Amino acid sequence: MTTPSVTDRMSAEPAGPDREAAFVHALDVLADRRDEFNAQGYVSKDFVALLKKAGMYRASTPAQFGGEPMAPSDFMRLVERVSAVDPATGWVASFGSSLVYFAALPVETQRKIYAAGPDLAYAGGLFPMQEAEKVDGGYVCSGVWQFASGCRGADILGIGLAGGPQTAGKPLTALVDPADVEIVENWDVAGMKATGSHAVRADGVFVPDEMTFVRGGEPQIDEPLTRYPALAYAAQVLAVVTLGAARGALDYAIEVGSSRTSITGGASKGNRSTYKIGVAEAEAELRAAQTFFYGTTDTVWAKAVAAIEISVEEQALLRLAATHAAHAGRRVVLRAFDLAGTGAIYQTHPLQRFLQDALVPAQHAMLQTNTYEAAGALLLGLEAGIPSFP
Structure with missing residues (x-):
């Protein structure tokens, strides 16, 4: 295999204020171009380059090859922020985590792949x-x-x-x-x-x-991120997209509900009891899902950093938290859509991007309803019943 397409890779900005500024700039550009990406059916390569400048495509490259591996929670919070602007772009950005699989390659092969730089899509x-x-x-x-x-x-x-x-x-x-x-x-x-x-x-x-x-094979590199359960991480980075979509949809509902009057001149939507209850319940569900999701992640990550064995039960909890995040996030988006009323049915309505995209992650094989059953089986000491689970 030759790799001419990776010989002139974009490099990340230096860690710190420059990199955070690059990330914020990417979000600003995304807000302007998300309709373009949706219409053309893909995220343009020049925007992927902006995500590289923000460090998202070196976040799972081993440190020994110039990468700056990020703690899973830190990386997924970035994915969540991208997804709050555009979930589909968040989905693409989430694959900045997928180089963890490459750790199963021979070390010399990894050295060859990263020779042109650690920022690899x-x-x-x-x-x-x-x-x-x-x-x-x-x-x-x-x-x-x-x-x-x-x-x-x-x-x-x-x-x-x-x-x-x-x-x-x-x-x-x-x-x-x-x-x-x-x-x-x-x-x-x-x-x-x-x-x-x-x-x-x-x-x-x-x-x-x-x-x-x-995929998910024995790593040839020993770093904290290669000790973290790779297949569970693959499910998590997809699930967190739904949390971002939920945040974006709910923020929109709160902004609209805060208006002083409705389009008809009557009481603002936010002054209606159903609207206030809906926003509060959705906010509680989203924050609860985030707490379970990131809390479980951080507990397992601490063991990976300390090179302590991660149990099957802990891996099952990672998968359970991911599945729960995907399904809870979808419910929050649907609640925001319900609160928005008739206007939200139009294709041009701001909630449509969150609604259409947020329905997808829970349909993924790694996050479907049967993964609840598999996680429950492992917590009960039974067989998962799904290949490569957890």
Whole structure:
């Protein structure tokens, strides 16, 4: 595999005030361009560059390769802030966490990938897992893979391969250069349009063994972030998008409710008992979900930093907190939509972006209702009943 597309990567601003200013600037630009991204169906690569300047794409690069790994809560609070402006862009930004998977690659491969810099945008179209031809030194890959969120702005792509005897049956992710595959534009959806989660097609692409890894496999790098449960983190970074969407929708409801009069000249919406109760209940549900979500994250992170074993029960709580966040956040957005009344049904209404996007995360396989059952089973000492859970 060659990597010409990553030889001139954008670099993050220095940590501190410059980087925070870059992040705030990105949010300002996003507020101006979110309709553009939604209309075109993807987040433009030049905006991904702004997120790189804000440090979001070095947040899971190992420190030994120039990264500045962030504590999961710190990173996810950034994703939440992006999602409060535009959830679909928050979804794309969340994959700044996904380089934790690369820790399962040989160390020399990781050194090669990060040689051009630690700010790397990765997107994966992993399903359905395809049978690849095993040849000397690697795999010849052909097929179509779905749901490659952020592929239009990615520096490197992953495709899913069915495992074999050499992987003890575990599926593999193969890393390919975007120039070596085709993006199939089939992302025609009602929500999360701007994620650009198109399909990826490969036709006889050779991938060396050293550019493949088991997703969530044994890390070859020992740093706190590589000790944190990778698959649970993958669920969390998607769930937190819904918390951001809920914050954005509820802030809008509060702003509208604070107006002194309604459009009809009568009492303002905020003076109606149903509106006041609705805002209060939604605020309580959102803050409760955030507390469970970040509190559980910080408890497990402290163990990762101290190199203390993280129990199955603790991993199950991470998954439970993620599922709860996705579903609670969706309920908050629906409450804000209900409070807004008839006007919110128009496509141009400000709540529509939050409504359409916030319905999606809880539909994801890692956050669907059955993950509640799986988490409950583990807390009861039973089998989860879902592969690769927690």
